[in-house]
Amino acid sequence: MSGVHVSTTVNGDAVEFVCPPGETLLDVLRNRLNLIGAKEGCGTGDCGACSVTVDGRLVCSCLVLGAEVEGAKVGTVEGMAEGGELHTLQSKFIEHAALQCGICTPGFLVAAKALLDRNSDPSEEEIRYALAGNLCRCTGYDKIVRAVDAAAKQLATDATKSGKKSKRR
Amino acid sequence: MRYEAPTSTKVAAALLAKEKGKAFVLAGGTDLLVRMKAGMVEPDLVVDIKRIPATQIIKKSDSGFKIGAAVSGASMGENKALKKAWPGVVEAANLIGSDQVQGRCTMAGNLCNASPAADSVPALVAAKAKAAVVGPKGRRTVAVEDVVTGPGRTSLKKGEIIESISLPKRVAKSGDAYLRFIPRTEMDIAVCSAGVNLTLDSKGLVKSARVALGAVAPTVVLVEDAADAIIGTKLDDESLAALSAACEAACSPINDKRGTVEFRTEVAGVLARRAAKIAYQRAGGK
Ligand SMILES: Cc1cc2nc3c(=O)[nH]c(=O)nc-3n(C[C@H](O)[C@H](O)[C@H](O)COP(=O)(O)OP(=O)(O)OC[C@H]3O[C@@H](n4cnc5c(N)ncnc54)[C@H](O)[C@@H]3O)c2cc1C
Ligand code: FES
Ligand code: FES
Numbered sequence: 001m002s003g004v005h006v007s008t009t010v011n012g013d014a015v016e017f018v019c020p021p022g023e024t025l026l027d028v029l030r031n032r033l034n035l036i037g038a039k040e041g042c043g044t045g046d047c048g049a050c051s052v053t054v055d056g057r058l059v060c061s062c063l064v065l066g067a068e069v070e071g072a073k074v075g076t077v078e079g080m081a082e083g084g085e086l087h088t089l090q091s092k093f094i095e096h097a098a099l100q101c102g103i104c105t106p107g108f109l110v111a112a113k114a115l116l117d118r119n120s121d122p123s124e125e126e127i128r129y130a131l132a133g134n135l136c137r138c139t140g141y142d143k144i145v146r147a148v149d150a151a152a153k154q155l156a157t158d159a160t161k162s163g164k165k166s167k168r169r
Numbered sequence: 170m171r172y173e174a175p176t177s178t179k180v181a182a183a184l185l186a187k188e189k190g191k192a193f194v195l196a197g198g199t200d201l202l203v204r205m206k207a208g209m210v211e212p213d214l215v216v217d218i219k220r221i222p223a224t225q226i227i228k229k230s231d232s233g234f235k236i237g238a239a240v241s242g243a244s245m246g247e248n249k250a251l252k253k254a255w256p257g258v259v260e261a262a263n264l265i266g267s268d269q270v271q272g273r274c275t276m277a278g279n280l281c282n283a284s285p286a287a288d289s290v291p292a293l294v295a296a297k298a299k300a301a302v303v304g305p306k307g308r309r310t311v312a313v314e315d316v317v318t319g320p321g322r323t324s325l326k327k328g329e330i331i332e333s334i335s336l337p338k339r340v341a342k343s344g345d346a347y348l349r350f351i352p353r354t355e356m357d358i359a360v361c362s363a364g365v366n367l368t369l370d371s372k373g374l375v376k377s378a379r380v381a382l383g384a385v386a387p388t389v390v391l392v393e394d395a396a397d398a399i400i401g402t403k404l405d406d407e408s409l410a411a412l413s414a415a416c417e418a419a420c421s422p423i424n425d426k427r428g429t430v431e432f433r434t435e436v437a438g439v440l441a442r443r444a445a446k447i448a449y450q451r452a453g454g455k
């Protein structure tokens with residue numbers, strides 16, 4: 001079995017790797033690129049712990065082959081904080097105690113960011129639907145939903161304050 | 170296993186045709202990768218069709234909409250013209266899985282995976298959709314209802330790929346709808362489902378209709394008697410009861426922990442009735 005050579009972009013950085021053709025993007029990220037934020041909960045698309053974006057689209061990295069991201073732009077939880085400053089979603093998760101064991105958290109953060117990128121003012125129902133592909137065994141979801149809601153409001157306030165139309169994401 | 174990502178359907182078909190071992194098309198991978206992970210399939214060759222330009226487009230023309238085989242559920246949901254013309258097809262495709270699955274899943278993959286409970290298929294059958302198939306011997310067009318022959322089985326021959334799915338030209342006063350029953354609100358497999366597509370005449374009577382049911386037989390069933398029950402009516406209670414009865418008569422579901430035969434049969438009739446009402450309203454009926 002020969003390896004596939006892949007050139008791609010991860011969190012804005014050009015990256016190259018060689019992987020077996022059947023290896024998932026999740027395994028590439030964790031085992032070859034040392035980006036261990038995305039987690040394997042199920043490996044079958046059900047839990048969302050492996051959530052990343054590929055060309056801006058939210059996907060389960062356990063259901064994407066490493067070979068498929070040739071030339072693509074991959075975004076992971078490691079790319080959310082900017083220059084050591086946590087993303088608003090991350091600080092709101094901490095503030096609202098939206099995590100316990102933390103296994104599901106990177107997936108929820110990436111999925112919540114994907115939601116806020118297309119809908120800056122989601123209702124509680126919209127938040128719950130958008131996060132239906134992410135499972136959490138610890139929190140009971142309520143705190144997560146509240147943290148996402150608080151982050152959306154904070155981002156809106158920040159945007160008004162800075163006078164910019166577009167919000168910092 | 171080898172991975173290939175050709176940029177033309179012809180080359181993809183040739184690669185699949187000449188492979189001696191097990192060869193699979195890879196679209197969104199939301200079924201294929203799950204089955205690979207479970208060890209249910211061990212491909213020798215996987216041909217990724219997402220680099221083929223024809224599979225990536227949603228095209229509106231005089232003859233209707235053409236939806237490439239690699240177009241994800243999420244991109245369908247973002248296409249306003251498609252959603253306006255075929256809300257039932259789009260809502261069915263958008264019911265597949267979570268937002269993460271929506272980012273990848275395709276209608277062609279949903280069809281070729283050949284699950285009796287595939288959500289987009291009843292809506293496609295009701296819409297009279299056709300699949301453009303490219304194989305080593307050239308092109309052919311197949312009605313969507315003729316693609317699946319049984320659970321996990323299709324009529325596609327070795328090397329054949331669905332390049333796109335076409336929805337017919339939308340005439341005025343038409344509407345479609347898809348409903349499924351699941352015990353949860355999200356992320357579940359249809360216990361049973363119904364897709365209805367209809368067109369009204371100038372008086373608001375149903376001129377033509379197609380009714381398709383999912384998860385109540387080995388393949389999606391097109392129920393002509395159910396369509397006949399509402400043609401020429403304004404969906405009065407009597408014709409809706411006849412539509413439900415025709416749907417029930419067409420059901421031959423399995424009994425399992427997710428639904429008994431009786432439950433699936435009755436609910437399929439109820440869903441078809443409700444979907445017909447939504448389609449009627451979308452067509453401008455009052
Ligand atoms: C968490 C989760 C939830 C899900 N929920 C639902 C749901 O609610 N409803 C539902 O219906 N399904 C559901 N599914 C199943 C799956 O997502 C859908 O069937 C999806 O539409 C498959 O499309 P795909 O492009 O990912 O297919 P793939 O996995 O790429 O392909 C599926 C099969 O079809 C073949 N194939 C794909 N494209 C073509 C083509 N163009 N020509 C010929 N053969 C082709 C492949 O070789 C493979 O055998 C779910 C899956 C997951 C993981
Ligand atoms: S590990 Fe990918 S969805 Fe669970
Ligand atoms: S915090 Fe433990 S799974 Fe969510």
